[in-house]
Amino acid sequence: MKISIITAALNRKEFIGAAIESVLAQNYPDIEHWIIDGGSSDGTLAYLRQYPHLRVLSEPDRGVYDAWNKGIKRASGEIVGFLNSDDQYTPGTFRLVSEALARSSALVFSGGSEIYQRRDPGVDVEMHRYVDPRRYGLSVLNVTLGFPNINARFFRRSVFEIIGVFNAEYRLSADREFLLRAAMVDLPDCSREQLVYRYRWHAGSLTMNSGNESLLLAVTEAIRIAEIYSDLSMTSPADRSTLLSWRRELLATAFMACGMRRPTQALELAVHAVSDDPRWLLDLFRCGTLAVGRRMRTTFRKLRA
Secondary structure, rough: OOOEEEEEEEOOOOOHHHHHHHOOOOOOOEEEEEEEEOOOOOOOHHHHHOOOOOOOOOOOOEEEHHHHHHHHHOOOOOEEOOOOOEEOOOOHHHHHHHHHOOOOOOEEEEEEEEEEEEEOOOEEEEEEEOHHHHHHHOHHHHOOOOOHHHHHHHEOOOHHHHOOOOOOOOOOHHHHHHHHHHHHHHOOOEEEEEEEEEEEEOOOOOOOOOOOOHHHHHHHHHHHHHHHHOOOOOOOHHHHHHHHHHHHHHHHHHHHHHHHOOOOHHHHHHHHHHHHHOHHHHHHHHHHHHHHHHHHHHHHHHHHO
16 A cells, blocks of 8 residues: 655754654655645755655645645555654554555554654653553544544545545644544544654744744634534534533633733633633643643653653
């Protein structure tokens, strides 16, 4: 089964080599790797020339999801995956995916992932790991309150014919909206506990730095998505309840992100959220406790590294 990998890139010369090498290291016989570049000016395009196997398109775009859509249009593989320019696949991922889908009627493969930080050359600190399929198997619950894991998923080409491509109007949350569409039509999913994808945390990460503007934009977009889908007539009562819970969680995240830098905005948000649904206070406590726990765990792992 031919696998097409799509990587969106913009000024990622520092990281993209490791991403490309992780694809080559698969030693999989039938791979197509598209780099959809948004017009890099840091030497990324010159760097890519050392990899003649790559298929490169460089032109202005409207962001990551617009680039992914361009890649989907051009990809010829039976299976499509999305690799960020600063991340990597783990060894053996492509064979695992192709064998699992060959033996199944599933349209989506979902695997495990981790978030790590590189402290020194050859020294990586694991920040978070997600290898429980119950948390990322394709469902409304998991793509909202769980971990969306878009890059640790692989899709048969027919998925894009069934539900369409990414809605690029959402600059940072189109992956959630895409997966929500897939879950709501109950696309068959094949989930595995194996670790297949490594997200690299760094200062330039768009949505992994608490309090930054891109995180707030992603949360704002997700709140809008939750409200739109919870109001659809096709949404079941159970899914509507999940979407409203997700909205409360997103509002809690927005409050914590605004808290230190924009206290007035955070207070206004809290008043609105409590008046809208008093259960928000419980979600805020839970999210805050989890955030503190994650921060302490990551700090401890850094000290041990």
